[in-house]
Amino acid sequence: MIEEFLKDCVSCGICREICPFLSEYGTPDLIISKNPETAFLCTNCKACDLVCPNSLSPSEALHETKYKQIKENNLSENIKTVLNSANGFAMRGHKFPFAYYQSSETVFWPGCALQGTRPDLVKKITKMLKIGLVLDCCFDPLFQNGDLDAVKSASERIKKRLNKYGIKHIILGCTNCKKIFSLYMPEIKTEHILEALPEIKSKPKHYIELKDAYLHHPCPSFRFAYIRELANKHIKGFVSIASQTSHPMCCGLGGATHALSEKLSDQYTEKIISDTKKSPIITYCMGCKNKYLKKGKDAYHILELITDSKPLKQPVSASRKWLNRLLLSIGQRLLKSRKFILAAIILIAIISTTYLRKSGYFSPELLLDFIRHYKILAPALFILIYTIGPSIFIPSLPLTLGAGFLWGPFWGVIFSIIGATLGASVPFLLARYIIGSTIKERFSYARWKWLKEKVEHHGWKAVAFTRIIPIFPYPVLNYLFGITPIPFLHYLWSTFVFMLPACIAYVAFGSSMSELILKGNIKGVIIGIIIATIAMMLPFAFKTFIKKVFPEKNE
Incomplete structure (x- = not known):
């Protein structure tokens, strides 16, 4: 590329008339052959390509010169510093x-x-x-x-x-x-x-007085003619364009120009400002706009117009830009990470609960002992604990047994099934609306995809079967169902109905233990054991039928 360019370039100097860099340092062929490091002052705007009478590409030759010097590590310390920056x-x-x-x-x-x-x-x-x-x-x-x-x-x-x-x-x-x-x-x-x-259908309120503007097309837009056309189309309805750039005109920030020569960089900027005369500048490069604002020029970004946002009137410093980027990120x-925050809270709660239980400061038994002393608030507090418990993987069986022990078979079932249903609903809703992606990452793709497919084919029956035969632990199922397409109401009623038999069994067993401990009634214990045994044997009775619907589970 470089050799061909040097062979064909006739040093006519026409490109120097359009480019401050070439005007200052000479024709491209002389720069490449005599002082190649000077090529780093080129802004890569490609204006020289458009005016070359031999249809050459001086900008590409200069760009290739930069690449060659970097490849050969033939750089001065000054250039190395700029490149490192x-x-x-x-x-x-x-x-x-x-x-x-x-x-x-x-x-x-x-x-x-x-x-x-x-x-x-x-x-x-x-x-x-x-x-x-x-x-x-x-x-x-x-x-x-x-x-x-x-x-x-x-x-x-x-x-x-x-x-x-x-x-x-x-x-x-x-x-x-x-x-x-x-x-x-x-x-x-x-x-x-x-x-x-x-497209803007009504005149933005912030730009009622904006007229006879100068439309500056950023240099790279000359690679994409349609983008320049769109810029005109977006603002033609409410801004009169006095003039606009017909060829690439760098604002002075291209390449390493602004880092190597502030004077040359400003020449680019002043050239554009001079062409605009007294017209305000509209551009669609925020770097360009900021450069014009630093020179005291009235400048607007086209996105400020389209979104009808209050225009930025003062330049933004480099440190402020980094702070803005940090705060935005x-x-x-x-x-967007409320799910991760909530997941962290749940994880902390699980770890804390586990630690307190092992240390003897907390257990479902102690909680039940506590709520027994508050007879009016006890059911509400019990249901609240049952509602939260499954989300942080607190075992619900002691709570269900405790309900039977404290309130007997009737009210124990009422309180337990309400708490169990709400407890199953909370993780479902968390997974569906807040931490769905986290749940997908936590469990294998094959596992939740398998459950999703079963829900798509069988609907509420998938919930019913998994409540009768817990393929996964209940707390895990609650979260997994949240990332399946099952409607919440279908999940809610099928969870309620098909957890009820086991709930009745365990409450009955808890109630029978109360009969034994408090009243010495052995008969009640036997009845409770029989009911609990029937509930535990129920999955085996359904096993053949379940396999027809769920033939295999992909791990």
Whole structure:
């Protein structure tokens, strides 16, 4: 590529008229052959390609020159520092706590500048489109500086993450991200945000006075003509465009220009501001907007218009951007991870309960002894304990036996079946609406998929059979049913009905123990044992019938 370019370039100098970098340092062929390290000042805007009379690509030759020097490690300390800084920026955004992936088939990928400058817009757009969110860096800073191997490696990691979270469709909020995905991850379905957002039907209230604007198209948009067309289409109904960029014009942040030469970077910015005259700037790159704001120019991001959000009037510092990104990432984890927080609470409760029981400070027996002294509140407290118990894996059998012991066969059954049904409902609802993905991760895919298929084929009968013959422990079943498609009401009544026989048996046995201990009635104990034995033998009576419906359980 480089050799062919040097052979065909005639040093006409036409490209120097359009580019501050080339105007300052000479024609591309001379830079490549005489002072190749200067290529790192190139912003990669590709304006030179559009004006080359021989249809060459000076930008690609300069970009190849950067890559070659990195490959050969032929770099000055100054360039190494800049490249390390770019790598540090990308890697920081690529790792915890800044990186965040949400499990969703379609997600919004805002890009570094947007999430750092306007995190509120990121959340607003995600809510508007009703899709998931991914916070990560596409490694374009390294691409612009020619470190293509690093970009390729990062792209492979990104693809693995997308696959892990089941992401198949990405809506990109950054045109540079669109460029990277098209070059390194073309197999992934992507859209630019301007494709996904609906057209504005009414004039945004924040922009009533906005007119005769200058529409600045970010450099990478000149790779995608349709994106520039969409930008015009979105704002034509309420903003009059005085003029717009007809060829790539970098704001001064491209490549390593802003890090190596602030003076040259500002020349790019001033060139655009000069072209705008007194018109406000509308762009769809948050990095560009921030650069214009730093120069005191009235600038708007097109997403501020489309979402009718109050425009940002002051530039955002680098430290503030990182803080915004951190808070956005943490906020999403807390918002979308209520399931993990609740799971942690449940885990802590289980560990605490186990410890207290082993230490002798807590047991179902002690609880029953306690509630016996509060005759009015005792049933309500008992039901509350029974409701919470299964969710944190407290054994319910002692509670059921205790109900019979304390309240006898009639009221014992009433209180126990109410508590048992509510206790089965709480984990079901938790799994269905809050911690479903955690439950799927906790238990094998084959196990819950098997149960899901049985529910799809047999409906409430699956609940009935598993209540009669507990294939899994009840607390586990309660959670697993929550991630199956069974309607809650069907689950509720079938749980109530088909737990009732066992509940009656165990309450009767608990009541008979009360008869023995308190009254010395041996006959009552015998009756209780007989009833309990019948209840325990019941699954064997149903075994043949159950196998017809549930032939095999896939572990």
